[in-house]
Amino acid sequence: MTRALIIIDVQNDFTEGGALPVTGGADVAAGISTFLAANAGQYGHIYASRDWHDADGDNGGHFAVDDAPDFTASWPVHCVADTAGAEYHPALTLPEATVHIQKGQGTPGYSIFEGVDSGGEKFGELLIAAGVTDVDVVGLATDFCVRASGLDALTHGQHVRVLTDLVAGVDSGASERALAELAHAGAVLATSDALAR
Ligand code: VGL
Numbered sequence: 477m478t479r480a481l482i483i484i485d486v487q488n489d490f491t492e493g494g495a496l497p498v499t500g501g502a503d504v505a506a507g508i509s510t511f512l513a514a515n516a517g518q519y520g521h522i523y524a525s526r527d528w529h530d531a532d533g534d535n536g537g538h539f540a541v542d543d544a545p546d547f548t549a550s551w552p553v554h555c556v557a558d559t560a561g562a563e564y565h566p567a568l569t570l571p572e573a574t575v576h577i578q579k580g581q582g583t584p585g586y587s588i589f590e591g592v593d594s595g596g597e598k599f600g601e602l603l604i605a606a607g608v609t610d611v612d613v614v615g616l617a618t619d620f621c622v623r624a625s626g627l628d629a630l631t632h633g634q635h636v637r638v639l640t641d642l643v644a645g646v647d648s649g650a651s652e653r654a655l656a657e658l659a660h661a662g663a664v665l666a667t668s669d670a671l672a673r
Pocket of ligand 1: 485490527551586616617618619620621622
């Protein structure tokens with residue numbers, strides 16, 4: 477069994493003060509850092525994704541350019557590649573060996589499985605090459621990128637746990653439904669203190 481931690485989109489634009497802020501996002505950044513300081517050794521591999529959208533165009537309808545965003549399928553401009561909003565939140569401290577994944581160049585790119593590493597290798601291929609069988613998922617946002625990434629991980633045959641105290645969502649009702657959907661699809665809902673050693 478090889479377990480990986482997947483840290484989804486803990487970026488400035490998804491935290492308080494950002495372009496598309498998720499309430500509790502900064503706390504999630506700090507909480508993940510605290511968890512990692514004690515528990516990084518539980519993981520064979522650590523992956524962190526970032527939304528990395530194109531500045532030009534609407535990224536496949538993801539950016540509301542002409543109309544107001546509906547905050548479900550269209551969004552304010554956020555996480556444009558190489559901007560401060562696309563950087564990891566400053567409270568997120570990642571181990572040196574973290575593999576960085578970028579996604580959403582020209583597309584909505586909700587799932588980390590749509591992303592690639594710095595060499596252009598697809599995330600799903602990286603997991604297979606690393607022999608990963610189990611993943612723990614944390615980050616932002618519960619109802620969008622955490623949901624999509626967790627469901628894709630299950631589809632890719634991974635054993636999936638979602639650490640529910642280390643995620644935060646755009647909408648509280650939708651986030652509860654996303655966690656229920658993940659559980660129904662086969663994910664285990666756990667809390668970080670229950671896993672801590
Ligand atoms: C996300 C809304 C729009 C996310 C990304 O990271 O969950 N949410 N784009």
